[in-house]
Amino acid sequence: MSPELSLAKAYEKYFKIGAAVAFHNIDSYYPVLEKHFSSITPENEMKYSSIQPKEGVFTFDKIDRIFEVARKLGIKVRAHAPVWHNQTGKWMYQDGDKPASPELIYERIDAHSKAVCERFNKDVYAWDVVNEAARDEVFDVNTGGSPVYRESDYFKLCGEGFIEAAFKSMAKYSPDAQLFYNDYNECDPAKRERIVTLIRTLQDKGCRIDGFGMQQHYFFEPDYDELKRSIETYAALGLRLHITELDISLMATLNPGEKRLKPEDEGFKQYIQQALHPTPEKLAKIGDIYVKLFEVYRSYSDVIDSVTTWGVADDYTWLDFFGADPNMPKVKQYPLLFDENHEPKPCVVRLIEDAEAGR
Ligand code: GLA
Numbered sequence: 001m002s003p004e005l006s007l008a009k010a011y012e013k014y015f016k017i018g019a020a021v022a023f024h025n026i027d028s029y030y031p032v033l034e035k036h037f038s039s040i041t042p043e044n045e046m047k048y049s050s051i052q053p054k055e056g057v058f059t060f061d062k063i064d065r066i067f068e069v070a071r072k073l074g075i076k077v078r079a080h081a082p083v084w085h086n087q088t089g090k091w092m093y094q095d096g097d098k099p100a101s102p103e104l105i106y107e108r109i110d111a112h113s114k115a116v117c118e119r120f121n122k123d124v125y126a127w128d129v130v131n132e133a134a135r136d137e138v139f140d141v142n143t144g145g146s147p148v149y150r151e152s153d154y155f156k157l158c159g160e161g162f163i164e165a166a167f168k169s170m171a172k173y174s175p176d177a178q179l180f181y182n183d184y185n186e187c188d189p190a191k192r193e194r195i196v197t198l199i200r201t202l203q204d205k206g207c208r209i210d211g212f213g214m215q216q217h218y219f220f221e222p223d224y225d226e227l228k229r230s231i232e233t234y235a236a237l238g239l240r241l242h243i244t245e246l247d248i249s250l251m252a253t254l255n256p257g258e259k260r261l262k263p264e265d266e267g268f269k270q271y272i273q274q275a276l277h278p279t280p281e282k283l284a285k286i287g288d289i290y291v292k293l294f295e296v297y298r299s300y301s302d303v304i305d306s307v308t309t310w311g312v313a314d315d316y317t318w319l320d321f322f323g324a325d326p327n328m329p330k331v332k333q334y335p336l337l338f339d340e341n342h343e344p345k346p347c348v349v350r351l352i353e354d355a356e357a358g359r
Helices: 030-036 061-073 102-123 153-158 161-173 189-204 224-235 268-276 280-299 346-356
Strands: 016-021 039-042 077-083 124-131 178-183 211-214 240-248 304-309
Touching (some): 016 077, 030 061, 039 061, 061 077, 061 102, 077 102, 077 161, 077 240, 102 124, 102 153, 102 161, 124 161, 153 161, 161 189, 178 240, 189 224, 211 224, 224 240, 224 280, 240 280, 280 304, 280 346
Parallel strands (some): 016 039, 016 304, 039 077, 077 124, 124 178, 178 211, 211 240, 240 304
């Protein structure tokens, strides 16, 4: 690839190009970030459990380092600091040995929001305020729960009020940056309806919500029509859109349709063999999917402002750890745009050419 080519430069007229980075890898990725990216997102370092592991005990050293590098790079941060059912200390939900009241939880969210905004606002262009609060599975009257919301600890203690509280606090402390709700499986029609209801409810309550973050983790070949329908549906709510956690697992090239093969399924052995020894065609297919996805994103650049991959290069990805399919032996999944040596994969050249040709 010619040395002057840059993904971020080629996409300047469309949207920002971002990557999730971690405290332990940001320095090794510095040259790639400098050349190809115009946004970064801290992978874990802004989550509640990282910043406030115990009530009132704030730990900023790792996240401060990421912001220091962002400033050196001259790029603003897409902050992923959400109220979320994961990676949050148990203290959030307790009041001594009793469950915490909604009011206490809202006070805690408010104090946390104030602390992160005061420290980081000047380098942040968008905040994920709440993550994954929509119900995942299809509602079943027999199992009960809410047809719209996830039965998280937050929801059990506060009902949907915690989402409103989080947005209200962030609007108060971060008047200038954009505020996002972020979720996954966002192109699944049933989940999409739940997300739309969640967002409309917030809007009806007068909350400022500027955007929706479409995570875009792919374990299956994307349904491009459903993707377009989803972009249009979310944009019709009056929101800006960010692609926030894009990656394409090798499994997307192996899974038949929208089903993850399990050990008891026919063809599982062969599937594992294919995953353990991916052919050059399967690896190239990941690139083809990126090319097609970016074609869709570019065609909606009037509503999409930022596209972030969940990681920078294949040497470090969550899919090698807790994102791995529990039914599988450990397989490398090659989900990102840069290879294990931080070199751009062939599809990066195609993405740049397509952008420059205005295709
Ligand atoms: C979710 C979260 C992210 C991250 C990824 C997997 O999508 O939003 O913060 O934890 O899972 O790494």
